Amino acid sequence: MxxxxxxxxxxxxxxxxxxxxxxxxxxxxxxxxxxxxxxxxxxxxxxxETDRECLDKEPKILQILSPHPNIxxxxxxxxxxxxxxxxxDLCQESTLYDRVVSAGPFSETDACSVFTQLIDALAHCHRNYICHRDVKPDNILFDSRNRVKLCDFGSAEWFGGVEGRERMNGIVGTPYYVAPEVLAGREYNEKIDVWSAGVILYIMLGGVPPFYGDTVEDTFAAVLRGNLRFPTKIFRSISPEAKDLMRKMLSKDVSRRFSAEQVLRHPWVTSGGMTSTMNDMS
CATH class of the missing domain: 3.30.200.20 (Phosphorylase Kinase; domain 1)
Structure with missing residues (x-):
């Protein structure tokens, strides 16, 4: 030391x-x-060389993004x-992945609490021209006050602004969470983070990923098809507002996919997951 x-x-x-x-x-x-x-x-x-670049880049990026309560x-x-x-920051040992595995699907209000903090962190990244590029439950920690802390910026990249370019390339990310345009080998923008966050929301509410297969190759093929469905058996009690948000985040058409700022303004988010279905029951 x-x-x-x-x-x-x-x-x-x-x-x-x-x-x-x-x-x-x-x-x-x-x-x-x-x-x-x-x-x-x-x-x-x-x-x-790649590991050395990641090691050099991550502290610089975190210093640019600090302080933010959810990073x-x-x-x-x-x-x-x-x-x-x-x-x-010192965080709890359990990640969001651990919590989903141990507790199963979240209620809409609990999911919205975690999700809103994640999106707020991503919006802050994007305002600073930084794309995380590997958003997944394993990279979402919780501090002693149970606040979300987005971590692991080793794959992050600058885009736009003075430091970088408007579009990025290179296959990065993790099966289940990676956006289809990344797998297709096309140039992409920061909305790949929004896609990944949409997958996380789907998993928090449904307990299963929206696109998967028996092998990594099958999973990638499902992501590339991008055929988003909400099986009745799993999503019967999930509100129309939550499904609407997921459709807008998991749009294959990047021009129609929501930005992080748009996600923050969606009614499901602004209501804290207190949906019309819940209001009708009260």
Whole structure:
């Protein structure tokens, strides 16, 4: 560990292992606050140019986006010849993926609470010309106050503005959540994040992904078809407003797909998931 880190923080227990290193809990005696610190052994990345680029890019992007209540915040960076230490918010161990698996489908109000925070984070990214490009439940954490924290910006890219270009390319993302235009090898824009968030909303409400197959190839083929359905057995009790929003987020026609800002203005979001169906019952 860097000596400068040791002067400011006390290293505690290991809490996870990620793609680039080990994550520990640490404590700041001066602020009496606990944080997470990711310790990355740079010597393991010497031969991998892509990993080095991701490692270099993520802290820069997080610093641009901070502070935002729903994006993992960097508090300190310590760089030595052998290691990079990144001190961030301390989050709970369970991700949104863990919660969906353990609890099953969410109520519309509970789903809307998580979803609105996610979309607010994405809208903030897009206003700053940053596209996350790998939005999935595994990358949605929760802090001690149960607030959503979007993390893992290793695949993120700048677009538009001064820093980047208006459109992006390259196949990135994760099966189930990746947008069809990415798989098709076409240029794309930041609305790929909206597609991924739409898939997450579908899973939170239905408990299953909207596009899937027995193999990765079958799943990709289903995504490319983009044939969105709401099986009655699963979605019988889901409101028309929620289904309308998902249709507008999971539109194959990118020109008709909602932006993150449009999603935030949709009636299902502004009502907090308090749908007309629920109002009729009260």
């Amino acid at each position: 860097c000596e400068s880190f040791k002067r400011q923080y006390q290293l505690c227990d290991e809490i996870g292992r990620g793609r680039f290193g080990v994550v520990f809990r640490c404590f700041s005696p001066s602020s009496h606050t606990s944080f997470a610190v990711k310790s990355i052994d740079k010597r393991l990345l010497l031969d991998d 993992l915040q960097i508090h300190d960076i310590f760089d030595s010849d052998s290691h990079l230490l990144i001190v961030t």
